[in-house]
Amino acid sequence: MSQSMSSQKKRILVVEDSPIVLKIIRHIIHQELNSKHYHVDYAESLAEAQACVAEHQYFAALADLNLPDAPDGEVVQYILSNKIPCIVLTGSYSEERREKLLMMGIVDYVVKESRFSYAYAVKLIQRLSLNEHIKVLVVEDSTTARKYLRTLLEQHLFQVLEAEHGVQALDVYRAHPDIRLIITDYNMPEMDGFELVRQIRTQSDKSDLAIIGLSSMEKGALSAKFIKNGANDFLQKPFFPEELHCRVIHNLESIEQIQALNEAANRDYLTNLYNRRYLYSAGEELYKSAQQGRPLAVAVMDIDHFKSFNDSYGHEAGDAMLVHMGELLSESFSRFVTARLGGEEFCVLLPGLSQTQARTLMDQFRLRFEDEGVYLGDNYLQATISIGVTSYLGHSLDSMLHHADELLYRAKEMGRNSVVGDV
Ligand SMILES: Nc1nc2c(ncn2[C@@H]2O[C@H](COP(=O)(O)OP(=O)(O)OP(=O)(O)O)[C@@H](O)[C@H]2O)c(=O)[nH]1
Numbered sequence: 491m492s493q494s495m496s497s498q499k500k501r502i503l504v505v506e507d508s509p510i511v512l513k514i515i516r517h518i519i520h521q522e523l524n525s526k527h528y529h530v531d532y533a534e535s536l537a538e539a540q541a542c543v544a545e546h547q548y549f550a551a552l553a554d555l556n557l558p559d560a561p562d563g564e565v566v567q568y569i570l571s572n573k574i575p576c577i578v579l580t581g582s583y584s585e586e587r588r589e590k591l592l593m594m595g596i597v598d599y600v601v602k603e604s605r606f607s608y609a610y611a612v613k614l615i616q617r618l619s620l621n622e623h624i625k626v627l628v629v630e631d632s633t634t635a636r637k638y639l640r641t642l643l644e645q646h647l648f649q650v651l652e653a654e655h656g657v658q659a660l661d662v663y664r665a666h667p668d669i670r671l672i673i674t675d676y677n678m679p680e681m682d683g684f685e686l687v688r689q690i691r692t693q694s695d696k697s698d699l700a701i702i703g704l705s706s707m708e709k710g711a712l713s714a715k716f717i718k719n720g721a722n723d724f725l726q727k728p729f730f731p732e733e734l735h736c737r738v739i740h741n742l743e744s745i746e747q748i749q750a751l752n753e754a755a756n757r758d759y760l761t762n763l764y765n766r767r768y769l770y771s772a773g774e775e776l777y778k779s780a781q782q783g784r785p786l787a788v789a790v791m792d793i794d795h796f797k798s799f800n801d802s803y804g805h806e807a808g809d810a811m812l813v814h815m816g817e818l819l820s821e822s823f824s825r826f827v828t829a830r831l832g833g834e835e836f837c838v839l840l841p842g843l844s845q846t847q848a849r850t851l852m853d854q855f856r857l858r859f860e861d862e863g864v865y866l867g868d869n870y871l872q873a874t875i876s877i878g879v880t881s882y883l884g885h886s887l888d889s890m891l892h893h894a895d896e897l898l899y900r901a902k903e904m905g906r907n908s909v910v911g912d913v
Pocket residue numbers: 760792793794795796797798800804805806807808809812832833834902906
């Protein structure tokens with residue numbers, strides 16, 4: 491493996507002295523953590539953990555509280571003092587100890603009960619990897635409370651932004667539209683939490699951006715009002731760090747599930763390219779820009795003699811060729827919108843390109859496709875494609891696609907394996 495490949499991997503440290511537990515953790519890590527993205531080091535004592543930390547940078551650690559040379563959680567202190575997020579594994583549950591450790595800033599406290607608890611701990615590592623890319627905005631007028639929330643969120647590796655009141659929060663959100671979660675207090679100068687939620691909801695709905703309202707104990711009704719105004723959830727102050735983390739994760743996971751469903755609805759099951767449905771919705775925006783003067787080219791392509799390809803090599807080989815086509819299209823046109831229209835027909839929308847530029851790119855792709863076949867078992871399969879490219883806007887995106895389709899059939903009539911553009 492090259493140095494650069496291995497250095498891109500996240501390094502995880504597991505500190506555990508029990509061979510049985512270690513075996514289970516190794517097995518779960520092997521199943522759950524993609525070895526392309528993670529490298530895991532195992533240590534059986536504090537001394538071994540120290541040697542690892544001296545040599546490498548760790549993304550996170552899973553550590554047992556009781557080790558032969560560190561019977562009282564010293565390894566956790568050591569890991570935290572090196573600013574490594576730490577998930578603690580413990581043989582027995584103690585309320586007092588749990589609270590102490592959470593206050594020290596560990597990510598979580600996991601009791602070694604069954605393989606499910608180890609699986610939970612390993613999943614937390616994946617969660618931390620996701621959190622690294624998530625922006626959270628904390629809106630609080632009290633500096634102490636704001637800093638406390640920041641500390642808790644940073645323990646879980648979130649990117650934290652701050653605002654002192656609603657007006658400032660709207661500015662921050664405008665500057666960072668990729669914020670995924672807002673945690674907001676109610677009582678603030680300039681603009682309170684309710685008004686902030688109301689204004690945010692005119693721009694982003696609950697499945698794009700989660701909002702958690704904070705309310706204090708004595709104002710019980712506030713929590714329900716937050717939800718009625720458009721917040722996803724609320725949390726009563728004062729709260730335990732664990733409570734905050736649970737709410738945050740719960741709300742982010744809901745958003746992620748909805749986004750995964752939307753993504754699946756927009757994708758073709760075989761090639762994982764976008765489907766016709768998505769092409770039309772993304773294409774409408776591009777078509778509107780084209781009407782205002784930005785160039786747009788549309789290419790429609792089709793694998794030549796695909797029926798006889800299927801007949802000669804079988805349907806499975808046909809599928810492999812379609813998947814191969816999807817991979818080459820994604821690679822070659824990552825800047826553009828690529829989609830499978832259906833069957834063996836594909837489309838690329840090329841905004842910003844003139845007819846000549848689009849035709850040149852398409853001809854390069856045609857040659858690449860002809861050149862690079864795909865293996866199915868021992869069989870090396872090759873095929874060719876015909877392509878139609880148009881820049882005539884016509885009266886709709888649909889008419890552009892029809893026109894590109896007509897040009898494609900001209901390419902077929904002219905003998906296939908060619909590109910035909912506007913005349
Ligand atoms: N393996 C496989 N074949 C498919 C799939 N979808 C459509 N096809 C096949 O694609 C073939 C398309 O054939 P035609 O449109 O008649 O094309 P052709 O006449 O063979 O070739 P050209 O005239 O060059 O377009 C049909 O045999 C379909 O069964 C798929 O998902 N998998």
